[in-house]
């Protein structure tokens with residue numbers, strides 16, 4: 001059965017034919033692909049087409065597809081039973097491992113997705129501080145909980161506007177939305193609402209408006225403002241945790257949050273999430289404290305086995321310098337092609353993360369990201385796909401280099417991009 005046939009069948013029984021909207025090609029047009037298998041940096045579609053995968057399942061696959069040790073761990077754990085609804089030894093080992101690799105994580109609670117991790121962190125922040133308001137940045141995505149589906153105008157708003165039907169205005173009334181990297185806007189908000197703010201939540205490197213690194217001093221400034229008004233600082237590291245080094249971005253850049261949300265990489269491709277941080281705050285969680293949180297499959301033994309093995313490989317192999325070098329070369333060579341061809345585009349890059357933005361502007365916030373030419377991006381995406389390179393199907397996402405990508409993969413990407421940009 002072809003991708004086209006499967007998509008037709010899927011649309012009859014699955015809304016939009018996909019189980020997560022980003023998988024549809026709405027932003028770039030055309031029909032999505034169906035994948036039959038992956039190995040390393042490559043995946044094969046049901047149509048028999050081999051693609052170099054620069055989406056990496058939206059971030060989790062730090063070692064690429066079907067890394068042997070991870071698959072062996074999944075096989076071994078699942079043969080022993082897939083879920084018990086009570087405690088297993090590996091959960092303890094995994095929690096110890098995370099607390100060991102993240103210097104400021106005293107305690108951690110495992111959940112099943114990044115969305116759940118963020119929901120738990122915010123409930124914890126509200127329960128711990130006894131306050132309700134949350135500062136959340138324009139263009140940052142923190143999962144699909146009601147109160148985080150907020151779009152903002154430029155600058156700051158004193159009450160969010162929902163960006164999804166089905167979210168009651170009261171759910172977002174307590175969410176305050178400054179622009180990313182706009183410390184003055186945050187200062188204004190904390191000045192006005194300081195005593196009511198439970199938490200400032202931020203992607204320390206933004207990945208959901210394309211790649212937008214923090215400006216120098218931005219994260220340290222947030223730490224200061226959070227301290228001044230007595231609220232918690234939460235780093236949502238669902239993308240960045242273990243992506244830029246064998247720890248969190250907070251630990252790398254030297255800014256310590258009160259709570260950290262994790263997901264993606266820590267599950268080695270299996271469904272998982274985690275929230276952790278200062279012991280005093282974490283002790284507010286049930287059953288120790290009054291903040292309720294639970295999950296039938298939390299700390300699932302198969303997911304934990306995949307996560308533990310991934311962490312072990314990260315420690316043994318330190319794949320970060322090689323991934324960063326590949327992404328840097330890719331970016332420099334694609335940027336050179338864009339300049340030669342007079343195409344308004346540039347790749348932003350940090351470590352093994354990159355985004356080809358179709359504009360010449362430096363992208364420091366959502367407003368700048370939105371200046372990108374999304375039609376040109378869509379044409380680029382399809383040309384790359386035809387030439388065997390799979391990118392995230394939207395301008396406002398991050399592409400990933402995994403430890404399985406090779407120089408040859410980068411050569412293929414650069415050559416394909418040159419062709420795509422020349423025909424732009």
Ligand SMILES: Cc1ncc(COP(=O)(O)O)c(C=O)c1O
Nearest residue numbers: 113114115141142143238239263
């Ligand atoms: C920064 C960030 N936080 C939270 C989430 C939600 O994670 P999940 O999709 O696992 O629920 C995502 C998902 O992409 C994310 O990028």
